[in-house]
Amino acid sequence: MATTSEQINALAGTSVVVHPLVLLSVVDHAHRSPTSAKKRVLGVLLGQNDGKTVNVANSFAVPFEEDEKDPKTWFLDLDYVESMWEMFRKVNAKEKPIGFYHTGPTLRSSDLEISELFKRFVPKPVMVIVDVRPTGGRGDTGIPTDAYFAVEEIKDDGTTTQKTFMHVPSLISAEEAEEIGVEHLLRDISAPLSTSGSLSSRVSAQLSALKGLHSRLIDIRDYLAKVLAGEMAVNHQIIYNLQDVFNLLPPGMMSGLDGVSSEDDVEGGKGRLEVEKSFRVATNDQMLVVYLSSLIRAVIALHNLVDNKLVNSRAESDPTEDTPVPATPSAVPASEDAKKPEEPKK
Numbered sequence: 001m002a003t004t005s006e007q008i009n010a011l012a013g014t015s016v017v018v019h020p021l022v023l024l025s026v027v028d029h030a031h032r033s034p035t036s037a038k039k040r041v042l043g044v045l046l047g048q049n050d051g052k053t054v055n056v057a058n059s060f061a062v063p064f065e066e067d068e069k070d071p072k073t074w075f076l077d078l079d080y081v082e083s084m085w086e087m088f089r090k091v092n093a094k095e096k097p098i099g100f101y102h103t104g105p106t107l108r109s110s111d112l113e114i115s116e117l118f119k120r121f122v123p124k125p126v127m128v129i130v131d132v133r134p135t136g137g138r139g140d141t142g143i144p145t146d147a148y149f150a151v152e153e154i155k156d157d158g159t160t161t162q163k164t165f166m167h168v169p170s171l172i173s174a175e176e177a178e179e180i181g182v183e184h185l186l187r188d189i190s191a192p193l194s195t196s197g198s199l200s201s202r203v204s205a206q207l208s209a210l211k212g213l214h215s216r217l218i219d220i221r222d223y224l225a226k227v228l229a230g231e232m233a234v235n236h237q238i239i240y241n242l243q244d245v246f247n248l249l250p251p252g253m254m255s256g257l258d259g260v261s262s263e264d265d266v267e268g269g270k271g272r273l274e275v276e277k278s279f280r281v282a283t284n285d286q287m288l289v290v291y292l293s294s295l296i297r298a299v300i301a302l303h304n305l306v307d308n309k310l311v312n313s314r315a316e317s318d319p320t321e322d323t324p325v326p327a328t329p330s331a332v333p334a335s336e337d338a339k340k341p342e343e344p345k346k
Contacts, residue, residue, distance in 0.1 A: 008151065008166065011149050011151070011166055011168060013052055014051070014052060014053070014054065014149070014168050015052070015053055015054070015168065015169050015170065015171065016053075016054045016056060016126055016128065016145075016147035016168055016169070016170040016171075017053060017054065017055050017056060017170075017171055017172075017173045018056045018128065018145050018170060018171070018172050018173075019055075019056060019057050019058075019172075019173065019174055019175075019178060020172065020174050020178050020181075020182050021057070021058065021178060022045070022056050022057070022058065022059045022101075023130065023144070023145075023172070025043075025058075025059050025060070025061075026041075026043065026059065026101060026103065026130045026132060027130075027132050029041050029043060029061040030103050030132040031132075039066075039068070040066075040102045040103045040104055040108075041061065041064065041102065041103050042061075042062055042064035042076070042100060042101065042102040042114070043059050043060055043061040043062050043100065043101050043102075044059060044060055044062055044081055044084070044085070044097055044099075044100055044101075045058075045059050045097070045098050045099045045100060045101055045126065045128060046058040046059060046060070046088060046095040046096065046097060046098065047095055047096070047098050048094065048095070048096070048098070049098050049122075049124070049126075054098060054099075054126050054147075056098065056099075056126075056128065057095055058088070058092075058095050059101060060084050060088065062076065062077060062080060062081055062084075062100075063075075063076075063077040063080055064076050064077075064102075066110065071108060071109040071110050072109075072110065072113075074110050074113075074114075076114065076117065078117070078120075081097075081121070085097060085121075096122070097118070097121040097122050097125075098122055098125065098126055099118060099122065099125040099126035099127055099128065100114065100115075100118055100125060100127060100128075101127070101128045101129070101130055102127075102129060102130075103129070103130055103131070103132050104129040104130075104131065105129065105131045105132075105133065106129070107129070107148075107165060111127060111148075111165070112150060112163050112164075112165070114127075115127055115150040116150070124149060125150075126147055126148070126149060126168075127147070127148045127149075127150075127165070128145055128146070128147050128148075128170065129145065129146045129147075129148070130144055130145055131144040131145075131146075132144070142212060142215070142216075143170065143171065143172055145170045145172070146167065146170065147167070147168045147169070147170040148165040148166060148167055148168065149165065149166050149168060150163055150164070150165055150166075151163070151164060151165070151166045220242065223238070
């Protein structure tokens with residue numbers, strides 16, 4: 001049996017790619033389940049595993065029950081799993097069972113036992129936790145998936161080994177056909193919102209993006225604080241990525257950060273003020289264009305409203321009078337007599 005270090009090294013470069021079809025199926029499964037909202041649902045993941053990338057392309061639901069008070073009491077219908085896999089294999093033989101999913105939204109004590117059960121279908125089953133909560137979940141600030149592999153933990157004191165889960169990075173990717181379907185779905189969802197007002201939808205989208213940015217900045221701050229305190233080991237790849245992020249900042253911005261010293265502090269402060277001023281000027285110019293466009297649109301709308309009021313009032317005052325229609329050039333050619341100019345009278 002491979003040791004923990006060998007398993008970790010083997011899974012270090014592994015990533016899990018989840019397709020949008022799987023997310024839609026999991027959400028549909030969770031909403032159609034007659035169980036309580038507190039209970040989770042479970043299903044089988046189908047796809048390919050080449051050793052470095054686990055491609056989760058499809059899934060199907062499985063009858064699953066568990067006792068909330070006793071985590072060791074649970075039921076999973078394996079006969080149903082085998083029969084469903086036989087039917088899926090007739091449709092697409094490339095998609096094989098690669099693991100299972102559940103709606104957690106956190107790890108449970110029975111997950112290790114379920115992972116051992118799925119080893120009869122795949123040697124290294126992947127477990128993907130999908131957070132289907134509409135608000136308050138991981139989907140508010142990032143992707144709603146977490147992927148894990150079960151590994152054997154060997155303790156330093158020589159005691160009995162213990163199985164645990166190892167977290168691996170997960171991402172959401174789609175093929176061209178899936179991207180088109182997702183775009184149409186989002187368009188249908190956002191259509192009612194756009195009728196009520198595009199401004200509110202844009203503000204909500206910006207607020208959600210700012211929440212995600214704030215959450216990631218807090219994670220970066222906590223990580224750097226733990227590294228500085230010696231609680232966590234230094235990950236050079238993360239440090240390199242952070243350095244790339246700071247290199248994208250405009251010149252002069254770094255001197256205004258707390259704890260960053262510069263030899264010419266005065267010149268750095270002046271540069272920071274100039275950058276801030278340029279940002280304000282550019283933002284004000286953009287807002288001025290938006291403001292003028294809104295004013296012009298409002299004036300045109302009021303002008304059309306006044307014209308409609310005048311036309312309606314004239315029609316109500318004199319119903320027999322035809323509504324004046326602007327003259328348009330006639331397409332019928334004039335007669336020969338009409339074309340001849342009148343001769344002067346003698």
